[in-house]
Amino acid sequence: MQMPIATLDDRVSVSSAWRNAVGYLKQQPGRKCYNLAYMVTQPDAWTQEDASTIAAFDEFAKGAGRHPVTTVANTIFPLACYRVRGADGVFEHYPDEIYPRVKTTWGTYAERMLRRRDAQGNLLRHRDGQLVNPLKSLTEKLRHRVAAARGTKTHYELPVSDEVFEISTYDPVRDARYPRGGPCLSHLSFKLDPSNNVRLTAFYRSHFYLDRALGNLVGLGRLQRFVADQAECDVGPLTLIASEACVESSLGTAKAAAVNDFLAKLGI
Structure with a gap:
C-alpha cells in the first residue's frame, strides 16, 4: 500500500509544531506514519x-521516570556551555570536559557534531594536528x-559522515551493529537563503x-x-523530516x- 508524504501545516514555535504533530499521529493507524514533514x-x-x-x-516525564525537555535538548546543543563560556564552551569545553562525564549509550549527537573518531574510537585530526x-x-x-557576500549558499551539511560540510549523526562504524537504537537523528543540512537567513x-x-x-525540537532551535x-546571520525556518514517526501509547511507568490524560490536558 502506498502512503503519501504527511506534510503538516507550518507552525510558528517548536511547541506548537510538536502539539500539531502529536495530534496528527494520534489519529493514524498504530499511532505512527511514514515520511512526516513540517x-x-x-x-x-x-x-x-x-x-x-x-x-x-x-511534570509528566518526571512521574513517568523519563528525561525532561532540557536534558534531551542538551544532547543536541549544550546551551549552558554556550551561555557560560561562549563558542569555545561548545567547540572545546563540552566535548573535552563535559561529554566524557555524561556520555551514555544515547544522547551523543552534540559530540558527533564536534568530534570525529576512527573505528577504534580514536579522535581524528587534520594534517596540522588540529x-x-x-x-x-x-x-x-x-x-x-x-562576509564575502559571494559563493555558494547551499552546501553546509552536517551528517551527524566525515565530510567537512556534512554532519551525519549516524556512523556505520559505531552504529551498524545495533539492530535497534543508535542515533535517530541522521543528518543536518544548513542553507543560507537570499536574505542570509540560516535555514536548517x-x-x-x-x-x-x-x-x-519535544526536546529534540528545542535543541535543534x-x-x-x-x-x-x-x-552573523538571522535564523530562518526549521524543517523536520522523519522517515518514520510515532506517538507512543505508553512511556516509562506511564x-x-x-x-x-496528559495529552488531553494539553488539548491534544
Whole structure:
C-alpha cells in the first residue's frame, strides 16, 4: 500500500509544531506514519505556549521516570556551555570536559557534531594536528561566505559522515551493529537563503514524539540560533523530516490511560 508524504501545516514555535504533530499521529493507524514533514517558522522563538507546554511535559516525564525537555535538548546543543563560556564552551569545553562525564549509550549527537573518531574510537585530526570539528568548520565557512557576500549558499551539511560540510549523526562504524537504537537523528543540512537567513533541515530515521521529539525540537532551535550567531546571520525556518514517526501509547511507568490524560490536558 502506498502512503503519501504527511506534510503538516507550518507552525510558528517548536511547541506548537510538536502539539500539531502529536495530534496528527494520534489519529493514524498504530499511532505512527511514514515520511512526516513540517516546518517551524520561528524555531528560536519562546512563547508562553512553549513555556506552559514544556512545564507540563516535564511534570509528566518526571512521574513517568523519563528525561525532561532540557536534558534531551542538551544532547543536541549544550546551551549552558554556550551561555557560560561562549563558542569555545561548545567547540572545546563540552566535548573535552563535559561529554566524557555524561556520555551514555544515547544522547551523543552534540559530540558527533564536534568530534570525529576512527573505528577504534580514536579522535581524528587534520594534517596540522588540529582535531576534526565539523560544527566549527561549518560555522567558519558560513561566516566567511556571508562576509564575502559571494559563493555558494547551499552546501553546509552536517551528517551527524566525515565530510567537512556534512554532519551525519549516524556512523556505520559505531552504529551498524545495533539492530535497534543508535542515533535517530541522521543528518543536518544548513542553507543560507537570499536574505542570509540560516535555514536548517533535520532528517530523522525514526522519531518518538513522547520520549524525545519535544526536546529534540528545542535543541535543534538552539543549535540553529548558535550557527546563525556564529555566521552573523538571522535564523530562518526549521524543517523536520522523519522517515518514520510515532506517538507512543505508553512511556516509562506511564501506561496508556496516563498518557491519554496528559495529552488531553494539553488539548491534544
